Amino acid sequence: MSAIPEPKDQWYVIHVRAGLEQRICENMKRRIEAEEMGDFIFEVIVPTERVSEVKKGKKSESTRKIFPGYVIANMWLLDEHNKPVVNTWHFVKETDGVLNFAGTKDHPIPLRAKEVEALLAQARNREDGVKPKFMFSIGDTVRVADGPFESQTGIIEEIDPEKGLLRVSVNIFGRSAPVDVEYWQVEKA
Numbered sequence: 458m459s460a461i462p463e464p465k466d467q468w469y470v471i472h473v474r475a476g477l478e479q480r481i482c483e484n485m486k487r488r489i490e491a492e493e494m495g496d497f498i499f500e501v502i503v504p505t506e507r508v509s510e511v512k513k514g515k516k517s518e519s520t521r522k523i524f525p526g527y528v529i530a531n532m533w534l535l536d537e538h539n540k541p542v543v544n545t546w547h548f549v550k551e552t553d554g555v556l557n558f559a560g561t562k563d564h565p566i567p568l569r570a571k572e573v574e575a576l577l578a579q580a581r582n583r584e585d586g587v588k589p590k591f592m593f594s595i596g597d598t599v600r601v602a603d604g605p606f607e608s609q610t611g612i613i614e615e616i617d618p619e620k621g622l623l624r625v626s627v628n629i630f631g632r633s634a635p636v637d638v639e640y641w642q643v644e645k646a
Contacts, residue, residue, distance in 0.1 A: 461567070464533030465499060468568040468576075470559035471549060475526040478503045481554040482528050488552070497545045500531040504580035509641045516603070516641045523580065527559070534558075534565055541565075599625060599643040606636055610646050 461467070473481045485501045488494070504523040509516060534545045549555055558565035568576070593599070593613055601609045611627035614635060621640045626633050 461535050461537055461539055462570070464497075465531070466570065467534055468529060468531050468573045469534055469565050470524075470568065471528045471530055472526060472556040472559055473528050474554045474556065477554045478522055478526070478528055481552060484554075485528070485530075485549075485552055488548070492548070494544065494548055496533075497542065498530060498532040498548065502529050502580070504529060504576065506580075529576065535567065593623060593640070593643075593645075598646040599623070600646045601625065601627065601636075601638060601642060602644050603642040604638060606638070611636070 482501050482503045485498070489498050489501070505520045506523055507518055508521050509518045530549070532545050532549075533542055534549075536542055549558070560566035593616060595613050595616060597613045599611060599613060601607055601611065606625075606627055606629075609627040609629075611625035613623050614626050615624035617623075622637050623640060623643060624635050624637055625643065626635050628634075
């Protein structure tokens with residue numbers, strides 16, 4: 458068995474009721490302060506990303522959970538003997554909407570340091586930029602939902618992720634013509 462990480466290096470995945478992740482996270486944060494649990498629970502997050510899409514010709518941005526049904530917490534949950542820290546265990550288990558810890562049935566397993574680094578880096582990167590709600594590949598058929606080529610169907614020829622542009626081959630006056638459109642201007646056909 459591997460050594461238990463230091464208290465401030467323990468991160469856990471908590472399974473919660475789907476759709477209530479943010480509410481449960483905020484509730485836990487309020488309770489941490491009210492019940493003075495700051496020495497046991499250091500951070501609670503719901504990793505999200507900003508996505509954009511076109512609906513009815515209008516661009517909209519929304520926030521989407523990266524791991525629906527889960528909250529990630531940095532907390533001192535296991536002592537050096539791999540036994541649950543009673544205060545933390547009961548705090549989390551008594552939180553309304555919490556189903557269980559990810560791990561075995563009755564024993565939570567802390568995330569490995571590499572997993573935590575990757576998870577936090579992924580969450581930070583996704584918060585920084587807006588990504589399209591749908592990912593595209595060369596050869597995909599799409600419908601232009603906004604701009605001068607609205608309602609045209611075409612095939613993706615090139616993708617420029619840095620600029621958020623697609624080169625789509627559409628049929629104009631009976632001929633195939635490449636047009637550049639932004640990600641948010643198209644939807645999968």
